[in-house]
Amino acid sequence: MNPEKKFTLRDAVNQGLIAGLITSLISMVGMVELFSKRQLIANLMTTAQVFILLAPALLSYQSARKSAKNNALASGAVTGFFASIPIIVLVLLASAFDLRQFLVNVSPNLISTLTFGQGPVVGSLILVAINTLIGLLAAILHQLDEKIRNPILTGLLWTLLVGMFSEILQERLRAFFGISFTNLIIRSKALQPTVAVILLVGITAIAYFWGQRGASFSERIANQSATQRRNMIIAQRVAFFVLLLAMPLLLGTYLSEVVNNVGIYVLMGLGLNIVVGFAGLLDLGYVAFFAIGAYVMAILTSEGFLGVAQTSFWVALPVSVITAVAAGIFLGTPVLRMRGDYLAIVTLGFGEIIRIMANSDLLKPFIGGAQGVLQIPKPSFFGTSLIQPGQLYYVVLGGVLLAWFVSTRLSNSRLGRQWMAMREDEDVAEAMGINLVNTKLLAFAIGAGFSGLSGAIYASKLTSIFPHSFNLLISINVLSLIIVGGMGSLPGVVIGSLILVGLPELLREFAEFRLWMYGALLIVMMLAKPEGFWPSAITKRELHAHDESIPIEEPAAAD
């Protein structure tokens, strides 16, 4: 962090011990053991082993980065070496005493994973050796030239990802290429070693050549005429849309379902992004509008005894959205005069009020209380009921595209600038003639509308809704995904949803540790990349860099 401070041996040892403690911690909470069942590379490497080595590798890399150039390798190795100490302590303790009495997850299985199945003594030696080696490798990696280092990192990352998701990949490959071909690549849910090597080398090579050629490539793009560039953008967009439309065919039922769930969150995220990201209003009760949208859809379309109109999905959809918008305005009018923390707390309360009301006996005759609303039909399209996730996908996609479109258009308009100005400095924005209440209400109402839309689709997708599906955690999830993706960034919302909603669905072992991972991820994000994975400002400024070439005038000389 502080470049002037000298990085000493002691710091390297500290880093190592921290890495070891992290690994011990994730071992003791049971994550390592859970993942030991998921093989990355057949008979060679499990996800658990990656988890054990991840913290030492990262912190050794960190040590190498911070220390002076001539002893970077030594620092890395030292960090790696000391990273094994806490783990060895854990192993020895576990073999000497019965730790399971208070640490339920410290099972013989875990110990055997940690010691590579070689018993405490030999295993510990192996652990030291491997950790030191990993630390050294991480340090070497850091010492390499950026042109080589980045491709290697890309290759490693992708190979790991492919390995982690090999089970799903196996299913997909089978669907397209048949069993015999698939078995060449993935057998019993794990990547074949040769394939892993090919992947690693291949992706590294591609990334390397892309890095080499990329510069000249983007130069060539910059040299293109405006029409050429526009044509290329159009071509890209068309290709992208075709890909989006063909997605269910590529993904199959299970993945389509996952994508739908991600899409529901993307839709909510896009709405909350307007409120939090654009206008800077911290809304912690965002789930309220989601619930309102869902309940309106449920009551209007349900074929059960709570249904009042049995209208079609397409009639109920706009009604849900309008109700959510109305609720947004209704809540917004009194509370938007508050600022910052106060607003957050009031909206938090509103979210809870809606959930408790949905759960209450008072409203039970209308919305079913804890029993919820059942028998909500799936949407139908010209007579075909959209039962399959692959069909529902298009409804979700439509909603997301609509929200995306509205968000981009608004953010590039006067209203977007008003929001931005308000986020930057409320007082000055008001002094610029901006009516704060109206501007905030618009953000709140539009955000609520998207959330309502999302809720309506959600209700119809699940066919039954219950109050407990609308708890505070959803508001927090949506807020977290915006933070992880990057405040105010539309692609960031998608990235955030994929990471926070998609990943846990795919790695079902995660489910137990979902909140744990959220916490860890948010802390790491705040420390390492507070602007999010796909920050908006930078992309935006990049776009502006091109505009600058149009009206360049010499700054008028001060006379």
Added chain:
Amino acid sequence: MNILTAKNVTKRFGGLVAVSGLNIDLAQGSIVSIIGPNGAGKTTFFNCVTGFYKVDEGEIIFDGNLLNHKSTDLITRMGISRTYQNIRLFANMTAIENILVGEHPHLKTFWAEAIFRTPRFLKEEKDAEAEARRLLRYVGLAGLGDSLARNLPYGAQRRLEIARALASRPKLLLLDEPTAGMNPNESAEMMRFIKNLRDDLGITILLIEHDMRVVMGISEHIHVLDFGQKIAEGTPKEIQRNPRVIEAYLGRGAASGLEAEGVSATV
């Protein structure tokens, strides 16, 4: 004709009377300064005029309309615009975006038109951008439109803030220490710039300033505040000779002595 009239304006914060019974008249098209020691209530008066503070007593009349209970955004729309003592630009927005926000009161399209990109919306945006670039050029920042406000040098930020204030096409411009933190050359340039503003655009300018060279150089009329009360007003010449002013700035006793030595002219 007076564009702004403050009658007996009083603003209290708890027991502290920040502005007390202040009367100020601004003639249309004039350049007027308010001076006074720190804490004299100058900025508080600005905040009262722009509606950021509500006046406790008295009335402020602008262009024939009573401002007392109007909200800040409405007052801006009526034609008063200001800059701040400590620059308050929208730091993470570009220079052009800053000015575009300033133009807000004059943009008429409904927000939903932005979604459908109606011809009216597109034209308005294009005109607004052209106007913003024109203003940027006017304040001498041409070519810096796409840099973030926070990356601009200090002097440029001051100018940008003025450009943003001008974007709302004000009839009255309030400048809160426009030359604070500038060296003598920059101050002199700013002085010329402010004069041009009035001469080119016919805007009435009220400024708070500590740099006496600037105050004496451009003001047609000066009001001196001390402890929330007006202790003197008049032309620069009159103010320079006023013993109460010298007393407020340098303390009792200094007035007579210094004046006798002829130092007061450089206060």
